[in-house]
Amino acid sequence: MDDHQTRDLVEELVHRLLSAGAGGARDEAGALKFAHRLLSSRLAPAVVPDEHALAEAIKRRLAASGRPDDALAFADLHSKLSVRSRPASLWPLLYLLDSLSSNRSAAAAASCLPYLPTAAPPRTTAATTGTGGRPGSRAPPGGVVLVSKDPDNIREIALREYTEQVLEETEVSEAALVRDVLYACQGIDGRYVRYDKAGDAYDLPDGVRVPRSTRTLVRKLCEIGWLFRKVRGFISDNISRSPSDAATEVGTVAQAFCSALQNELSDYYKLLAVLESHSLNPVPAPGSDSVVSGNYLSLRRLAVWLAEPAVRMRLMAVLVDGCRGLRGGAMAGAIHGHAQHGDPMFQEFMGRLLRRVCSPLFEMVRSWVLEGELDDVFAEFFIVGQPVKAESLWREGYLIQSDMLPAFISPVLAQRILRTGKSINFLRVCCDDNGWADAAAEAAAHVGTTTSRGGLGYGKIDALEALVVEAAKRIHRHLMDVIHKRYRFKDHCLAIKRYLLLGQGDFVQYLMDVVGPELSEPANRISSFHLAGLLETAIRASDAQYDDRDILDRIRVKMMEHGDGDRGWDVFSLEYDARVPLDTVFTASVMKMYLKVFNFLWKLKRVDHSLTGVWKTMKPSCIVSSPFYKEGTNIRTQFVSVLRKCQVLFNEMNHFVTNFQYYIMFEVLEVSWARFSDEMDAAKDLDDLLMAHDKYLTSILEKSLLGERSQGILRNLFALFDIILQFRSHADRWFERIYELQLRGKGKSKSKEADCGRRRSSCNLQARDHHKAKEWSSSGQVLALVPFMEAELPAALMKVGVFVLVQALVYLILAQSSTVFSRTKSLGLRPARSLSARRMLALLSDLPPGGEPSPVAATTTRSSSLVLAHPKED
Structure with missing residues (x-):
């Protein structure tokens, strides 16, 4: 008891308690000495100093003793005392009050405290000798209960015995x-x-x-x-x-x-x-x-x-x-998993450890994002590089190893980190551009991070994300500027649309006219150099000559692999030379898809060109038919019947090809290009640009019936194209024979008139008989063609049923998409009219299991005008 204030307070307390007694100053001095010994001892209650637990115990004791009102009053007073100015701790005060309450019931004989004994109780022998006997004597009546009579403390005695x-x-x-x-x-x-x-x-x-x-x-x-x-x-x-x-x-x-x-x-x-x-x-x-x-x-x-x-x-x-x-990011992620702990000591220790462990990893991230350098000698980074060619650098050059990605870097942030570094490497390797360095320095300065080592670490994920976002935004913007302005990506896409997708109409027409005779020869006899010269001729003869020379030089003739029986039409194609860095978008697989579309469109243009040739042959019908009108009724009727069949068949074929070309050119190519153009302008990085182009090309393939789901329809469509080409061949041969007979008939007539002029008087009868025989002979040759055409044309007319059925199926596929009509309306075009659903179902019902239309269907097709009906008419 070194505190003088405590000594004075104890002395004042003893004096007030003993002032009513008769012991005098001697008893007061002994009581004061005894109180000092008690306070100087190391006696302590064997309880935990928990204020709230003690308060709850007091409330429970009051409630158990039948005093619930006192318990509520105690709770109210304790709560008020807790929120107001109070001692440093209420627990000693509550413990003292609780002890006094317990001692009061134990010392029922003691009526008041002033009857404290005037002298300290005598020590017991057992306590003095230190044998460890428990003190058992009590204070005399009227005194307080003594905690211990042993001056050396009972705990020390027990400790000595244990020792x-x-x-x-x-x-x-x-x-x-x-x-x-x-x-x-x-x-x-x-x-x-x-x-x-x-x-x-x-x-x-x-x-x-x-x-x-x-x-x-x-x-x-x-x-x-x-x-x-x-x-x-x-x-x-x-x-x-x-x-x-x-x-x-x-x-x-x-x-x-x-x-x-x-x-x-x-x-x-x-x-x-x-x-x-x-x-x-x-x-x-x-x-x-x-x-x-x-x-x-x-x-x-x-x-x-x-x-x-x-x-x-x-x-x-x-x-x-x-x-x-483990190694690298996997090790950092495993250590980070143990840092998720609520203990502050754990968090402080793991934070200190992870800052050291993740320092190399964050340095790799900084080097990759700001410099495009993959400094990963020990394969620890979550981004791994692959040895690929320049055209595959963006798609396959760099990948994310998911097992090396630590948990404190989210997959979204990892993708941004990957694209940012890829953009720098793409600019450096494929575009030969160094402008990314300024963009990276600006991004680092914007977020307050230097491009040198340091500045990033564990626990600073927000700073890392801010750096990555800012660097990605600036570097991607620079990359898009290089692609669009320096390498003119949109111009090259438009050139592919015009020349490979046959959007340049006059060029396609000139090219068809120039190379048509050459492509009719066997493929093994055609020279690709000669075709290249013809391509250049078609370019110079059309408006394509005004295009940029760099674009025109990229258009080349390509002869596909061919067999012995292939013609030039079967192997001819055009290709576009997409160089670095454009070959990142126009890869070999992408150009194969463009080639597939070109072959389809080229065959469609060839069919249209063939029908145009048939019309040129059939148009002067008055000249062709005039000699046969002078023949007998039977000959004239058969000739007109065959000619009408050819004209009706031509009309049906031409009607379908025209509508199908309209759909391909406007509803497929133009609509897809408009959407691709918008997405191209809105692309923020090269991945967005690649995605937009893939979507554009996929849309063309699917809508042109070149996708996997449309292979059955495509086979029928190619079969119909072959029928049209055969019709052109048959019509050419038929009219060629007719022209030949017509010219032969004119020559015979002139010879007869000259001969009859010289021998008018004597040979009239003979000349008239000879002329009659020759006319019947020519008519017989014409009639010899009629059975041939009647044997060929019905088969073609039977296949027209399939023709019309495919046309109806195509229309139903297109009608499922409301965008076709909305896009058509926005372009100011009138939708193509197709078969009504009722007539299509009739054709389906008449179609036998073998796939060929029945004679009824063929007759219906042949006799009808095949005017395409709008869906509202169904």
Whole structure:
């Protein structure tokens, strides 16, 4: 009791309590001395100083004793006292009041406190001799209950007895055990405590006689030594190697992890050095003053010292086991998983460790985002590069390894990091551009990060994301400027549309006229050089000559692989030379799809061109038919019937081809191009541009019936194209024979008139008979063609039923999409009219299982005008 104020307060209290007694100053001095001894003792209640628990206990006691109103009043007063100005702690006050309430019921004979005895109670013999007997005497009536009559405290007595018992059962001193435990904490065997390989632990041998509690405590303390061996072994396996081994097996993240563990072990070594210095001080005897304040080290004190280091060592051992066999981002992610803990000590320790471990990883991210450099010697980064050609650099050059992506970097952020670095490499390798450096420097300056090392680390994910977003925005914008302005991407796309997708009408017409005769020859006799010259002729003869020369030079003739029976029409195609960096978009697979579309459109144009040729042949019908009108009725009727069949068949074919061309050119190519153009202008990076182009090309393939789902319709469509070409061949041969007979008939007529003029008088009858015979002979040759046409044309007319059916199916496919009509209306065009659903169902019902239309269907098709009906008419 060094506090003078406390002494004065105690003296005032004793004086007031004894002022009513008759003991005088001598009794007051004895009571004051006894009070000082009580206050100076180390007696303490064996309870936890929990204010709320004590208040709840008081309320429960009041409620149990039948005083619920008092319990509510106590709760109200306690809550008011808690929120207002109050002592530093209410627990001592509540405990004192609770103790006084309990003592009041125990000392019912004591009516008031002033009857405190005037002298201290005498000591018992047992207490004085220190045998440990429990004090059993009470204060005389009218006094307070004494806690203890032993001046040395009963706890100290029990401690001395326990110490004497331990000394009798122990043959090893505690100082020796402490020293061995400290050795074990460093992974070193001591004199008594050694590492047991069978049990994989540090322990005392069975021959060493120590109390069970001491053995248990030693085993518990030596656990940190076992953990230390595990951590040190991991560091030794990864760091203490030759440089060649480390270069092939240990990455920079693993080295940083080992370095962080080594730093933690350095602090651990410092603690052990302090403990070893304390262990040199002797352990005092129980009961001495130095037991409390002495600078010695016992097993129990050692347990207190090693409590927190053991937690850290246990955590490091868990990390070592979890990271064994991992590298790079996978190791950083595994360590990050153990950082999700609510303990502040855990969070602080793991944060310090992860900042060291993730430093190489964040440096790789910074180098990739701002410089496009993939500095990953040990394959630790979550972005991996592949050795590919320049045209495949963007699509296949760099990928994300999901197993190397740590959890603290989201997949969305990882994709942004990947695209940013890819853009820099694409600009540098494919575009030969260095403007990205300025964009990266501007992005780093905008977010306050330098382009040099540092500035990023674990716990700064927001700063990393801000840097990536800003760098991606600036670098992608620069890349789009280079693609559109320097390499004119849109102009090349438009050139492909005009020349490969046959959008330049006059060029296609000139090309068809020029190369048509050449392509009718067998494919193995056609020279690609000659075709290239004809292509140049078609360019110069059309408006294509005014295009940029660089674009025109990229259009080339390509002859596909062909067999012995192939014609030039079957192998002829055009290709567009897309060079770096445009070949990133127009890859080999993409150009194959363009070639597929070109072949389809080229065949459609060829069919249209053939029908135009048929019309040119059939148009002067008056000249062709005039000689046969002079013949007999039978000949004239048969000739007119065949001619009408040809004209009706031509009309049906031409009607379908015209409508189908309209659909392809306007509803497919133009609508798809308009959508692609909008998406091209809105693209923010190269991935968006590639996606828009793939969508554009896929739309053309699907709507042109070239997709996988339309192969059946496409085969029928190609079969109909072949029928039209055969019709052109038959019509040409038929009219060629007719022209031949017409010219022969004119020559015979002139010869007859000249001969009859010379021999008018004598040969009239003979000439008239001869002319009659020749006319019948020519008519017979014409009639010989009629059975041929009547044998060929019905088969063609039968196939027209399939023709019309395919046309109806095509229309139904298109009618499912409302965008066709809306787009048509917006372009100011009138939708193509097709078969009504009723007539199409009639054709379907008449179609036999073999796939060919029935004669009824053929007759219906032949006799009808095949005017395409609008859906409203169904």
